[in-house]
Amino acid sequence: MNLPAAGTAPLWVQTLKVSTAEQTHALGAALAEVLRAGDLLVLTGELGAGKTTFTQGLGEGLGVREGIISPTFVLVRIHPNLPDGPRPGGPDLVHVDAYRLGSASEIDDIDLENTLDSSVTVVEWGRDRVEHLSESRLEVELHRSIGGAAAAQAAGGSAAPGGSATPDAEVVLDFGAEDDDEPRTIIIRGFGPRWADQPVLKQASEGTP
Template sequence: MSGPVWERRLDVSTAAQTHALGAALGAVLEAGDLLVLTGELGAGKTTFTQGLGEGLGVRAGIISPTFVLVRIHPNLPAGPRPGGPDLVHVDAYRLESAAEIDDIDLENTMDTAVTVVEWGRARVEHLSDSRLEVELHRTRGGAGDTPDAGPAATVVDAAAPVLDFDTDDDDEPRTVVIRGFGPRWAEPPALPGIDSSGTGEPETALPETTPQPPERNA
């Protein structure tokens, strides 16, 4: 398996910066793109994915898919990217192999959606010849934290109520590592806060935006 074409590292100080980085990346993603998202409990995966959803212009309400396998967030016709891709948000923590990934038929949505797979490393690489890997690292503790075991479910609509145990919206500093693989990502995307010189140092300050709380149905 070939290694990454490039790597970028960025230190973020607040949840708002984590959200803003996700939004900047979401704005350049296209249908067919695959992201593999890694980070211990509380590292900021949900906050980052909420930012991705904002940048993609999909329906709000993104929460951790801890007790489901897949949540689908459709593109909003009246949003910032009408006609853009949906967001397919996958939790592969309980899936042990690529074969189990195949069982949930992600191929059916790959061409029309951006697919984000938490805990997807060594499970989803066969789905596409290109991918982004995003790692979020906390600066203290939590390295051994993993989601509590719970009943697995199948694909659900994003409006379904689900308890969210990935409460990662605090302002603890984190490091975000983004790696590009394959021809789609031969060059790193131009994103606020990541330079183009290859040093990995922040180029400009990320905008301070306030992450929106997830929508919950009664």
């Protein structure tokens, strides 16, 4: 299989705004409705950007076992599908934190290939580490309004497709550890034949998840 290179341009980019943690959760749940076994998501965002809240929404939408937290200290957590949940017989959720993994070869060492085809796999900090696992992926990038894209732009960072900013090497993204109700920008990029068509995700309105 000839997999796309890490730098391959996305087929499409969707930018959404959320105002609350509840809306971040709801957006994850909405995205879960179009996910199926074998899908790979690469999740990027500093502390407090909403990665865990978003993944909790994915888990709710997929109907997997509750208790999704950051997998930082164990690298991988598997949340099995619930027979009495909203999607009985659906895929499990495999939640990975690749922050401490320095290369694609270290990703291979944790044997994600064993669960990839039967699960939805979400990899935090997976950019430039997991692209070789699948010919298709979704990249989900979360920015807080303070310290995220806006700060990068103010510091002279370059704009990436869909309105996100790519900060220069010297820019520090000053995110707090709390996932509060600060407004966020969520950028979703689709890569590969699985995502030739863009999933329809509606903009969350103020006060409505």
